Amino acid sequence: MTLSLQRRFVTPGPGETVEEIAARALPDQDQGAAVDAIRSWNLHIFAMRRPPGLLLGSDVVFVEPPVG
Amino acid sequence: MYDVIVRGGLVVDGSGGPGYLGDVAIQDGKIAAVGRIEGGAHRFVEAEGRVVAPGFIDPHTHFDVQLLWDGAAKPALEHGITCVVPGNCSLSLAPLRAADRQRVIGMFQQIEEMPPAAFTEAFDWTWEDFAGYRAAIEKSLSVNVAPLVGHSVIRLWVMGADAQERAATADEIAAMQVMLRECLDAGAVGLSTSFVDVDENGRPVPSRFAQFEELDALSEVLGEYGRMLQIVPEFYAIDITIARIDQLAELSLKHNIPTTFSPVFDSTATPDNVARTMARVEEQFARGARVWPQMQTRPIDISFSLLRPSLFFARLPRWVRILRQPLEARIAALRDPETVEKMVADLGPDGGERMMGRLVVRGGDGAPAELTGRTLSDIARDRGEAPALALINLSLEHGLDVAFLNANAGHEVTERIGPMLAHPLVHIGASDGGAHLASFSTYGDTGYLFSEFVRKSGALSLEQAVAKITAETADIWGLKDRGRLETGKAADIVIFDAATIGRGEERPAFDMPGDGMRYVRAATGIDTVLVNGQVAYAAGAYSDARAGVICV
Numbered sequence: 330m331t332l333s334l335q336r337r338f339v340t341p342g343p344g345e346t347v348e349e350i351a352a353r354a355l356p357d358q359d360q361g362a363a364v365d366a367i368r369s370w371n372l373h374i375f376a377m378r379r380p381p382g383l384l385l386g387s388d389v390v391f392v393e394p395p396v397g
Numbered sequence: 398m399y400d401v402i403v404r405g406g407l408v409v410d411g412s413g414g415p416g417y418l419g420d421v422a423i424q425d426g427k428i429a430a431v432g433r434i435e436g437g438a439h440r441f442v443e444a445e446g447r448v449v450a451p452g453f454i455d456p457h458t459h460f461d462v463q464l465l466w467d468g469a470a471k472p473a474l475e476h477g478i479t480c481v482v483p484g485n486c487s488l489s490l491a492p493l494r495a496a497d498r499q500r501v502i503g504m505f506q507q508i509e510e511m512p513p514a515a516f517t518e519a520f521d522w523t524w525e526d527f528a529g530y531r532a533a534i535e536k537s538l539s540v541n542v543a544p545l546v547g548h549s550v551i552r553l554w555v556m557g558a559d560a561q562e563r564a565a566t567a568d569e570i571a572a573m574q575v576m577l578r579e580c581l582d583a584g585a586v587g588l589s590t591s592f593v594d595v596d597e598n599g600r601p602v603p604s605r606f607a608q609f610e611e612l613d614a615l616s617e618v619l620g621e622y623g624r625m626l627q628i629v630p631e632f633y634a635i636d637i638t639i640a641r642i643d644q645l646a647e648l649s650l651k652h653n654i655p656t657t658f659s660p661v662f663d664s665t666a667t668p669d670n671v672a673r674t675m676a677r678v679e680e681q682f683a684r685g686a687r688v689w690p691q692m693q694t695r696p697i698d699i700s701f702s703l704l705r706p707s708l709f710f711a712r713l714p715r716w717v718r719i720l721r722q723p724l725e726a727r728i729a730a731l732r733d734p735e736t737v738e739k740m741v742a743d744l745g746p747d748g749g750e751r752m753m754g755r756l757v758v759r760g761g762d763g764a765p766a767e768l769t770g771r772t773l774s775d776i777a778r779d780r781g782e783a784p785a786l787a788l789i790n791l792s793l794e795h796g797l798d799v800a801f802l803n804a805n806a807g808h809e810v811t812e813r814i815g816p817m818l819a820h821p822l823v824h825i826g827a828s829d830g831g832a833h834l835a836s837f838s839t840y841g842d843t844g845y846l847f848s849e850f851v852r853k854s855g856a857l858s859l860e861q862a863v864a865k866i867t868a869e870t871a872d873i874w875g876l877k878d879r880g881r882l883e884t885g886k887a888a889d890i891v892i893f894d895a896a897t898i899g900r901g902e903e904r905p906a907f908d909m910p911g912d913g914m915r916y917v918r919a920a921t922g923i924d925t926v927l928v929n930g931q932v933a934y935a936a937g938a939y940s941d942a943r944a945g946v947i948c949v
């Protein structure tokens with residue numbers, strides 16, 4: 330049985346920044362735009378969290394917009 | 398000569414098969430025979446016209462602290478619960494060094510809404526390790542306990558304050574594995590972790606600082622024992638929940654362990670979420686993974702007064718800050734016009750109508766009788782105030798002791814919930830027993846399963862409902878001796894009236910240490926509860942029996 334396609338995500342490495350995540354997850358894109366995109370796809374980290382943007386090792390960080 | 402024969406009831410044995418008239422004989426705490434039983438017994442329990450079922454298992458509780466002074470986990474036992482699983486959501490009371498106690502008390506206070514007095518007044522902290530905690534509760538148990546150990550406390554044990562700062566080193570992860578093994582050897586039924594919770598300072602709990610590799614390493618240890626991993630996913634966002642399901646499935650397959658996540662609940666605001674969750678769960682089960690979604694039976698009702706902080710205000714940081722202050726300072730703040738203006742402004746241009754208008758004044762000591770049952774929207778209109786302001790002023794006029802009820806805030810549409818509960822892969826649980834004391838009653842969900850979804854809507858048969866909260870739960874958790882009325886199994890038995898079993902009315906009780914308040918429900922329709930062959934509750938009264946064990 331194959332799994333249906335779901336939204337791709339990565340989890341941050343120790344001390345990894347959003348810039349570093351953008352560089353490894355979206356290497357072919359303009360990096361400024363990639364960082365902005367990751368922020369906009371992960372409001373649970375970059376808007377709702379206090380302090381905003383604190384990255385945790387257990388986080389789900391989406392690297393694409395919602396599918397479908 | 399048997400010890401006990403339960404005579405003449407409708408035996409619903411937990412298997413899901415049709416009930417039949419019969420007897421259950423008990424010897425040495427175990428079921429000795431089921432069916433038509435000849436022969437004598439020291440004691441007969443008459444069950445004519447009643448259902449005789451295996452004791453119910455409550456797989457998601459926070460009775461960790463209550464069990465230290467109340468081995469019956471009251472009132473869970475009178476609702477037919479004969480086994481509870483404490484230690485959920487990454488929090489347990491062991492392993493825990495004396496120096497870290499305050500920190501973990503703060504987490505219980507914030508996340509599970511339990512008053513600090515519950516942790517300081519009713520017992521002595523005699524332990525640090527898991528075996529010591531086990532010994533402390535084991536002395537006087539009336540219910541059985543299958544305790545989880547919390548990832549956050551294991552992390553704290555190994556890393557100290559750094560547990561809430563950073564990733565673990567390889568050595569620290571190895572030390573956590575050693576500690577988890579020690580806990581499992583001492584009777585832990587598995588490990589719990591959380592991806593959402595914060596402590597009383599708003600800091601993410603230790604488990605959230607773990608890399609996936611850390612959870613993988615701990616799951617490897619669970620695999621040595623075949624024990625459970627429980628998680629709290631980001632239930633407010635379906636995409637993240639699905640990502641968590643996939644992570645659990647990976648761990649389940651790799652280490653051959655059962656996993657469970659809670660809460661899963663329905664909301665008419667996001668009506669597709671449960672269906673999407675279940676679609677993914679089905680796909681993962683089809684691959685062989687065990688990822689059990691835990692669903693509560695009861696609707697989400699939240700009560701609060703301004704006497705103490707409440708989940709209700711979780712999205713209003715200013716309110717939380719003010720309501721956390723000591724009583725005098727809190728009242729002073731609520732009397733300060735400038736502060737109140739800002740608080741009301743936090744609700745937006747409608748003055749709180751959308752968020753607070755539907756609140757209803759509960760009956761209670763402080764509440765004026767003429768307002769009981771009226772909505773805040775209605776009261777605010779009469780007073781010529783915005784709802785948020787009316788809430789503050791009305792509370793001030795009555796020493797803050799006015800309780801408000803936010804009823805049916807989710808998971809409340811019986812026609813939708815019934816089929817979800819009946820789904821073969823839905824694990825019924827998530828009561829949060831022993832937590833959220835002043836917000837809602839976490840007791841009686843099993844009674845509600847029968848009253849609402851067997852009798853009223855018919856979404857489940859009696860036999861199905863019993864199986865869901867007995868044999869199926871025991872199978873999911875690997876509790877081999879529990880959950881079935883079968884020869885050789887532990888004699889955990891509940892005798893109830895199928896026509897009247899229910900969850901009872903929610904009412905405040907002041908029976909927590911330090912006269913702390915909590916909402917409870919008294920069971921209806923439950924005649925007798927036996928734990929390991931001894932009558933623990935009968936005819937409305939708890940017995941002195943202390944037959945409960947750590948049942949892992």
Ligand SMILES: [Zn+2]
Binds near residue numbers: 457
């Ligand atoms: Zn919980």
